[in-house]
Amino acid sequence: xxxxxxxxxxLVVGAVIAYFVWLRSRxxxxxxxxxxxxxxxxxxxxxxxxxxxxxxxxVGRGVDVIIYLTLFGYGFLxxxxxxKVRGLEARLAELAQALALxxxxxxxxxxxxxxxx
Amino acid sequence: xxxxxxxxxxxxxxxxxxxxxxxxSLLSFGYTVVAVDDGSTDNSWKVTCTLPVHALRHPINLxxxxxxxxxxxxxxxxGAALVVHFDADGQHAAEQIGDLVAPILSGEADVxxxxxxxxxxxxxxxxxxxxxxxxxxIVINGLLTGMWLHDTHNGFRALSARAARAIRLRESGFAHAxxxxxxxxxxxxxxxxxxxxxxxxxxxxSKGQPMRNAVxxxxxxxxxxxxR
Numbered sequence: 271x272x273x274x275x276x277x278x279x280x281l282v283v284g285a286v287i288a289y290f291v292w293l294r295s296r297x298x299x300x301x302x303x304x305x306x307x308x309x310x311x312x313x314x315x316x317x318x319x320x321x322x323x324x325x326x327x328x329v330g331r332g333v334d335v336i337i338y339l340t341l342f343g344y345g346f347l348x349x350x351x352x353x354k355v356r357g358l359e360a361r362l363a364e365l366a367q368a369l370a371l372x373x374x375x376x377x378x379x380x381x382x383x384x385x386x387x
Numbered sequence: 388x389x390x391x392x393x394x395x396x397x398x399x400x401x402x403x404x405x406x407x408x409x410x411x412s413l414l415s416f417g418y419t420v421v422a423v424d425d426g427s428t429d430n431s432w433k434v435t436c437t438l439p440v441h442a443l444r445h446p447i448n449l450x451x452x453x454x455x456x457x458x459x460x461x462x463x464x465x466g467a468a469l470v471v472h473f474d475a476d477g478q479h480a481a482e483q484i485g486d487l488v489a490p491i492l493s494g495e496a497d498v499x500x501x502x503x504x505x506x507x508x509x510x511x512x513x514x515x516x517x518x519x520x521x522x523x524x525i526v527i528n529g530l531l532t533g534m535w536l537h538d539t540h541n542g543f544r545a546l547s548a549r550a551a552r553a554i555r556l557r558e559s560g561f562a563h564a565x566x567x568x569x570x571x572x573x574x575x576x577x578x579x580x581x582x583x584x585x586x587x588x589x590x591x592x593s594k595g596q597p598m599r600n601a602v603x604x605x606x607x608x609x610x611x612x613x614x615r
Contacts, residue, residue, distance in 0.1 A: 374443045377441065
């Protein structure tokens with residue numbers, strides 16, 4: 271392992287956490303997905319670019335850089351999905367809670383509530 | 388104390404064997420009982436509907452934290468002076484509610500948390516493995532919330548109306564216990580602990596899976612930190 275690899279790993283993990291905790295926005299999500307897709311297209315069309323990029327950051331082969339970037343992309347998408355699912359769950363919970371409050375019954379309303387379900 | 392102004396919130400999910408007796412015991416003390424059925428698939432809701440309690444039902448299962456939040460929102464709407472969180476599995480004792488709310492009534496505290504580890508006679512009742520997991524939970528809670536307590540994840544607690552209004556539980560699962568502490572600290576509320584006895588009945592033990600719950604809680608807390 272080269273010296274740069276753990277440093278790069280820490281930087282990427284730190285950047286992802288910072289993004290999800292402080293910087294996330296819908297526009298930024300979309301921009302990142304677009305940038306990753308554009309980078310993929312450019313690298314597929316110009317494999318030598320990957321090798322150049324690899325040498326510039328101290329990694330031997332271009333294919334390794336692509337694997338690292340792919341792993342990063344998968345990790346990012348995974349976290350994006352978790353984040354979206356949690357957002358949906360929160361909204362679903364609010365809806366269910368509002369429904370429960372709207373249909374609450376007081377003591378003595380037993381017949382009403384058993385009919386309502 | 389006007390006991391009718393104390394709203395006891397009982398979240399319930401598939402507790403048909405115990406919920407009836409638990410609600411009746413609370414009613415016998417004259418408290419206002421708010422039963423929140425969390426989308427039970429057994430007969431819990433039917434049992435609840437036969438009793439003179441305030442009854443609410445989530446159309447789907449959301450988790451204990453969400454049920455407590457629904458109950459608190461309802462209680463505040465109905466003019467509660469105090470709210471008490473009380474489990475539906477028969478682990479808590481209605482006769483201890485008086486001790487739990489006393490520090491709030493005397494103006495000493497805004498929130499009182501029940502603790503199993505303040506009296507030797509109570510802590511001796513906690514099964515060994517559960518006690519170990521709970522102790523680990525105390526450390527994790529302390530690190531995450533800055534509140535170092537003798538017990539955590541004890542569902543028996545009392546809040547003044549002001550305190551209940553100041554917090555908002557968003558964490559649906561078991562991690563809500565840690566979330567409550569973080570919210571209390573954020574709202575600068577006065578918190579004290581009160582010794583309570585938790586009855587580990589065969590039924591309660593058969594339902595509890597402390598290790599699995601502990602792992603779930605830690606994962607939930609990490610996700611909560613990351614995706615606020």
